[in-house]
Ligand SMILES: Nc1ncnc2c1ncn2[C@@H]1O[C@H](COP(=O)(O)OP(=O)(O)OP(=O)(O)O)[C@@H](O)[C@H]1O
């Protein structure tokens with residue numbers, strides 16, 4: 001790579017770090033509120049895995065949810081902001097290859113997802129007895145899932161003409177996918193129909209595999225989850241790269 | 253050496269607009285070239301295709317022999333574009349923007365040149381100011397600096413002086429001229445035609461997506477309106493020998509044709525011979541603006 005990639009990547013990191021109140025602290029606080037409310041209401045009523053308290057059970061789901069939402073938010077909001085203000089030309093004019101362009105936005109999204117996820121994790125340590133049974137699985141699922149949603153963010157950011165469109169994707173795609181994935185519960189507690197539906201939801205596998213990394217227990221085999229999540233991430237990343245290369249909505 | 257810019261049968265259609273109708277154009281390396289035309293003529297569209305910001309519907313565009321689609325990285329490396337729109341990134345300072353822009357071209361230690369650019373463009377004191385705090389003319393100058401961070405052999409300026417004050421306009425052109433003398437090719441669009449006339453060796457005029465005039469500036473001026481002499485005389489009567497020259501008359505005010513400067517002398521002598529005094533005299537010469545209006549009026 002010519003070095004253009006490293007600059008664009010760095011710029012994307014600085015961009016969100018300059019407003020970390022909004023891009024890091026706010027989402028961490030958000031997750032904390034979920035944690036306090038759900039843990040307070042449900043703790044003692046629900047035990048999903050033997051020996052795992054509900055608050056602890058909840059944590060990986062919340063962390064993963066934060067990772068997904070923030071990876072998505074990073075690439076999508078950066079792109080739409082640049083498109084709307086017109087300063088996207090600053091990255092369209094230089095000789096960045098399609099791949100460099102793609103990689104910079106995707107990696108920055110992954111970093112943002114992981115930074116927020118780490119923030120939620122650190123805060124969560126005060127509230128729950130977390131264990132880290134299989135740390136490699138934790139890392140693998142965190143990276144793959146943030147890559148998948150960072151790629152979705154690239155696609156949405158390129159496609160959207162206004163923030164309203166992005167909000168649409170967030171409310172009609174991202175939110176349902178995350179809420180119907182077992183963030184707050186084991187899907188085994190759902191009626192059979194919704195269980196079946198959840199099995200078609202890739203986010204379910206992201207969270208289930210991620211949770212396995214903490215507790216060594218999960219609803220489905222973590223290898224199955226990985227076999228779903230990795231191809232999904234690769235496919236989404238590939239699609240976002242093709243979209244960039246095509247010039248769709250970026251180069252008229 | 254391949255031409256700095258080569259366009260062949262270049263077509264651009266937007267959904268409802270046919271913006272460019274088969275443009276053929278060569279701009280040689282080292283030229284100072286003006287692309288003129290009224291609003292909506294297609295100047296920015298042409299530049300956008302050259303810069304890869306827009307995709308041609310048909311035909312081809314090359315920068316120093318590099319096709320802007322197939323060989324897009326080399327084409328873009330050789331091109332520096334000042335966009336027409338006043339765009340900036342509110343998140344960053346002037347220096348940060350210029351460093352990022354350098355980095356995108358793979359230049360990671362470019363501060364000496366960045367400082368020089370800032371000085372030439374009168375932005376030194378604003379180096380650490382956030383871009384959103386710059387005045388409109390300063391934002392425009394920052395765009396010029398950003399386009400030049402990688403010392404592009406081909407410089408394209410889309411109305412670079414819109415909103416820039418007189419003094420800075422002078423120093424901006426002095427700087428661009430210097431770059432041109434050092435071998436950079438310059439392509440500019442402007443609605444200040446006297447700028448184009450003073451700076452550019454060659455001019456293309458665009459009208460509704462077609463090149464309607466393309467020549468050396470000097471040739472265009474020569475072929476334009478002929479020189480005219482406007483006189484206000486002490487009498488309404490004109491010597492017979494001057495009757496043939498009259499283009500217009502309004503009382504004691506005459507407009508006479510003056511194909512050659514040398515004839516001025518004999519005209520004045522003729523008037524003196526008839527005891528006619530000259531109260532007022534103006535020599536009018538075709539400028540690019542007149543040529544432009546004539547070409548566009550066709
Ligand atoms: N992105 C776009 N989508 C649709 N139509 C466009 C787009 N960009 C330009 N056009 C149309 O193409 C034509 C040429 O526009 P262009 O911006 O190239 O003109 P111009 O010569 O640069 O004018 P000006 O002097 O006002 O800058 C206009 O009719 C314009 O409306």
Ligand SMILES: [Mg+2]
Pocket residue numbers: 295296297336410
């Ligand atoms: Mg224009």
